[in-house]
Amino acid sequence: MGLVARSLARGTANAFDRRFKAAGAVRRQASHVFPKHHSFFWGEFALYSFAVLVLSGVYLALFFVPDTTEVVYRGPFEPAQGLYMSRAYESVLALSFEVRAGLFVRQLHHWAALVFVAAMILHMARNYFTGAFRRPRELTWLGGVALLALGIFEGYLGYSMLDDLLSGLGVRIFSGLLLSVPLVGTWLHWLVFGGEFFGDIWISRFFVAHVFLVPGLLIALIGMHVGLVWFQKHTQFPGPGAREDTVVGERAMPGFASNTVANGVCVLAVLGLMAGIFQINPVFLWGPYVPSQVSTYIQPDFYAGFLIGGLRLWPRWEIHLGAYTVPAPFWVGLVLPLVMFALLAAYPFLERFSTGDRAAHQVLQRPRDNPTRTGIGAMGLVFWGILFLSGATDVLAASFDVPFELLVWAGRIGLLVLPPLAYVVVRRICVGLQRADRDVLERGVRTGVLQARPDGVYVEVRRPPGGADRQGRPIPLEYGGARVDHRPATSPEPVGEEPR
Amino acid sequence: MTRRLRHGLLVLAALVALGGAYALLVPAPQTAGAQPGQAQIDQGRALYERACISCHGANLQGAPGRGPGLVGVGDAAVYFQVSTGRMPLARAEDRGYRKVPAPEFDPDTDQGRANLAALGAYIEATGGGPEVPAETGPELIGSDVAHGGELYRLNCASCHQFTGRGGILGAGRYPPRLDVATPEQMYTAMLSGPMAMPVFGDKQLTPEEKKDIIAYVLSVRGRNQAPGGFTLGELGPTTEGLVAFVVGLVALIGVAAWIGARS
Ligand code: HEM
Numbered sequence: 001m002g003l004v005a006r007s008l009a010r011g012t013a014n015a016f017d018r019r020f021k022a023a024g025a026v027r028r029q030a031s032h033v034f035p036k037h038h039s040f041f042w043g044e045f046a047l048y049s050f051a052v053l054v055l056s057g058v059y060l061a062l063f064f065v066p067d068t069t070e071v072v073y074r075g076p077f078e079p080a081q082g083l084y085m086s087r088a089y090e091s092v093l094a095l096s097f098e099v100r101a102g103l104f105v106r107q108l109h110h111w112a113a114l115v116f117v118a119a120m121i122l123h124m125a126r127n128y129f130t131g132a133f134r135r136p137r138e139l140t141w142l143g144g145v146a147l148l149a150l151g152i153f154e155g156y157l158g159y160s161m162l163d164d165l166l167s168g169l170g171v172r173i174f175s176g177l178l179l180s181v182p183l184v185g186t187w188l189h190w191l192v193f194g195g196e197f198f199g200d201i202w203i204s205r206f207f208v209a210h211v212f213l214v215p216g217l218l219i220a221l222i223g224m225h226v227g228l229v230w231f232q233k234h235t236q237f238p239g240p241g242a243r244e245d246t247v248v249g250e251r252a253m254p255g256f257a258s259n260t261v262a263n264g265v266c267v268l269a270v271l272g273l274m275a276g277i278f279q280i281n282p283v284f285l286w287g288p289y290v291p292s293q294v295s296t297y298i299q300p301d302f303y304a305g306f307l308i309g310g311l312r313l314w315p316r317w318e319i320h321l322g323a324y325t326v327p328a329p330f331w332v333g334l335v336l337p338l339v340m341f342a343l344l345a346a347y348p349f350l351e352r353f354s355t356g357d358r359a360a361h362q363v364l365q366r367p368r369d370n371p372t373r374t375g376i377g378a379m380g381l382v383f384w385g386i387l388f389l390s391g392a393t394d395v396l397a398a399s400f401d402v403p404f405e406l407l408v409w410a411g412r413i414g415l416l417v418l419p420p421l422a423y424v425v426v427r428r429i430c431v432g433l434q435r436a437d438r439d440v441l442e443r444g445v446r447t448g449v450l451q452a453r454p455d456g457v458y459v460e461v462r463r464p465p466g467g468a469d470r471q472g473r474p475i476p477l478e479y480g481g482a483r484v485d486h487r488p489a490t491s492p493e494p495v496g497e498e499p500r
Numbered sequence: 501m502t503r504r505l506r507h508g509l510l511v512l513a514a515l516v517a518l519g520g521a522y523a524l525l526v527p528a529p530q531t532a533g534a535q536p537g538q539a540q541i542d543q544g545r546a547l548y549e550r551a552c553i554s555c556h557g558a559n560l561q562g563a564p565g566r567g568p569g570l571v572g573v574g575d576a577a578v579y580f581q582v583s584t585g586r587m588p589l590a591r592a593e594d595r596g597y598r599k600v601p602a603p604e605f606d607p608d609t610d611q612g613r614a615n616l617a618a619l620g621a622y623i624e625a626t627g628g629g630p631e632v633p634a635e636t637g638p639e640l641i642g643s644d645v646a647h648g649g650e651l652y653r654l655n656c657a658s659c660h661q662f663t664g665r666g667g668i669l670g671a672g673r674y675p676p677r678l679d680v681a682t683p684e685q686m687y688t689a690m691l692s693g694p695m696a697m698p699v700f701g702d703k704q705l706t707p708e709e710k711k712d713i714i715a716y717v718l719s720v721r722g723r724n725q726a727p728g729g730f731t732l733g734e735l736g737p738t739t740e741g742l743v744a745f746v747v748g749l750v751a752l753i754g755v756a757a758w759i760g761a762r763s
Pocket of ligand 1: 050053054055056057058060061062064092095106107109110113116151154155156157158159160162210211212215218281283
């Protein structure tokens with residue numbers, strides 16, 4: 001049996017090799033070396049969530065009807081009996097209550113969408129704070145920024161086309177934003193909605209964009225992004241033997257491959273459990289979209305939260321340019337996110353310009369080793385975080401019993417004060433951490449053991465990682481950016497001592 | 501069940517008596533002294549003078565700086581305010597939030613119901629206003645849940661959220677969650693429009709429509725509509741986003757740390 005299988009496999013492989021001359025390439029790629037660190041798996045969370053999105057999305061697309069035609073509901077869901085609704089919303093009710101596993105797949109799709117974007121943010125933060133975006137990987141970074149923006153847009157489209165009351169209120173905001181664009185607003189609005197808000201073409205347009213155009217772009221960009229990582233090789237953290245001109249890690253086969261497959265299976269498992277345990281977006285409870293109806297706690301999915309936060313914090317300032325009025329939402333709803341994404345995309349180039357560092361880097365930096373970058377990153381995250389939290393001021397106000405107005409003002413002031421503060425504090429922390437590392441390398445690890453010197457002064461015994469010279473003085477080690485073990489040595493060898 | 505029914509019937513009887521008293525009273529209030537409901541009204545006055553008069557004044561005229569007049573609020577407002585524990589306030593500065601009602605006004609006891617009815621009868625006899633419906637309990641629950649849902653989204657969701665999970669109104673006022681109010685309390689809330697809530701008289705929402713709304717609220721309250729698992733408070737994307745990070749992302753980071761630690 002095993003013999004047959006083995007000879008079959010060999011036969012097939014040989015047949016391939018004879019036709020495609022693949023053996024050399026496969027051997028070369030299979031021995032591609034991958035540096036290993038647990039945070040290098042974070043990007044894969046996004047990759048595998050996306051795979052789950054495509055698979056679950058295809059199943060949903062078999063049943064979802066992108067049609068605004070009004071119908072009367074006659075399905076099994078009692079609280080909607082006899083209501084007028086679009087066929088799109090009706091088909092989502094059918095998906096939720098009639099299609100086999102429909103509700104599970106809907107929930108899987110939605111949880112995967114949230115985790116997809118959250119994982120991209122996490123992965124991007126890792127790349128930012130370790131300087132992975134530096135030459136020669138700027139294009140990989142740009143691709144990542146585009147993926148994040150597209151991912152948010154894709155999620156928004158999917159969430160909106162269900163035509164429920166919750167998302168319909170979001171579509172209304174989107175329509176208002178488009179109209180607020182100076183000069184071309186009406187034209188842009190027409191481009192998306194094909195006329196007045198809502199019209200009857202928008203759902204099919206959102207649908208085509210959500211299941212075809214944007215996923216196509218996402219797949220192309222993911223291909224480019226992952227291809228670049230493969231062919232430019234992965235960066236590595238500084239450590240024993242890991243230098244600019246070496247790679248320390250595991251071979252692609254079988255080490256890296258088995259790890260990544262395990263990771264993918266775990267992503268699927270986590271998403272599947274979430275879909276089975278936690279109800280998400282129960283659109284059947286929100287009701288069909290009706291223009292005269294509204295609810296409290298209207299929120300977008302988390303990835304669009306910063307946009308709504310901006311709209312809530314921004315004062316109602318309109319700008320008059322002659323006969324022309326630029327409405328307030330234009331600045332926060334469109335200009336602010338564009339500026340945020342432009343800064344994100346431009347960061348590698350801005351950093352190169354301001355530091356003059358044009359060298360190629362294969363070795364990462366720990367966040368503490370570039371305090372300015374880490375401080376700027378903290379500043380950006382805090383800015384985004386405040387906008388994000390402000391998107392939920394209503395829920396926060398009611399849950400924690402604080403006046404809503406107070407939260408809005410806290411958000412406004414916080415947005416101006418906290419990011420610079422975060423910069424200063426985080427920079428300080430980085431410098432302090434570096435100093436602590438250098439202290440260990442130069443003077444030794446603290447042991448917690450006190451020793452009396454002949455003159456009666458007590459000093460703590462240190463154990464220098466580089467050993468001690470003949471006089472018992474520690475031999476200082478150079479700090480190379482690698483992780484330094486601060487754990488107190490368990491069996492203190494009293495070498496070297498340091499007066500306090 | 502039978503106890504409930506008995507209580508329901510008792511209240512019904514009390515209310516019928518009250519309604520009868522009212523009908524007889526209105527045309528000739530000065531002869532009210534001789535009417536059958538008089539004992540109840542006297543009992544109500546006694547309760548009022550003990551628990552309410554300090555803030556709402558003699559003859560429901562109100563007390564400046566302590567409480568508004570109650571002329572015309574009707575026994576619907578009284579039933580709502582007192583059975584939900586909002587009244588009597590402990591101190592005039594307090595806000596009337598839902599509390600455990602005072603034992604003497606607990607709508608779950610016979611005595612409480614009798615006292616509520618008496619208090620209502622006194623207020624109704626003295627000042628008039630929207631009345632507590634004659635039906636109670638299950639009779640106040642309509643049959644068209646879907647229609648109720650539509651009316652609810654049109655009239656109530658803007659303050660109380662899609663499925664009654666509450667909201668905010670600004671200036672520190674929070675429309676409460678609708679997860680404990682009884683059908684009577686919901687009905688009288690609509691009739692009396694407490695605090696910042698509008699009054700939904702029978703012209704705005706017919707009694708049938710009110711009952712459908714009540715049926716809807718009851719059908720979606722708590723975990724009654726949760727085919728998809730834990731509801732996460734049914735607060736929408738806010739708690740969903742939280743779970744995506746705190747459960748989803750944290751679990752994945754743990755997975756990666758575990759895979760990364762093995763070779
Ligand atoms: C790339 C990332 C994607 C994201 C972020 C995303 C996101 C979303 C979201 C948030 C919803 C709303 C779901 C709900 O409320 O239950 C949705 C619905 C939907 N998505 Fe996607 N999606 C993605 C890819 C896809 C793909 C590739 C397809 C199909 C080929 C697809 C098909 C659908 C369909 C048919 C619906 C509506 C039906 C329903 O959920 O009830 N999606 N999507």
